[in-house]
Amino acid sequence: MPMYEYACPCCGRFEKRLAMGSAPCTHACPTCGGTAKRVYSPPGLAFTPASVVALRERDERSREMPEVVRRQAPPPPASRPSHLARLPRS
Secondary structure: OOEEEEEEOOOEEEEEEOOOOOOOOEEEOOOOOOEEEEEOOOOOOOOOOHHHHHHHHHHHHHHHOOOOOOOOOOOOOOOOOOHHHHOOOO
16 A cells, blocks of 8 residues: 655644555644645655666667677587497497
């Protein structure tokens, strides 16, 4: 549930947790019981970790200036023992 902020003329600001979209324009102050008006404030935003920011910037740069990757030779195939090596020789 979101937090809504109200300002009481006597006691100052306080926050109230209410269901989204159900916050009235006025609310009773929890300290004095007077009428407090709703205050519109910016939402609380979380900060993005630096690693995520770097990844997004790299992704945006790659649209216009993609990194050049040199092609490497594939690794040699793993040698498998031959089933014919176990057969008796005459």
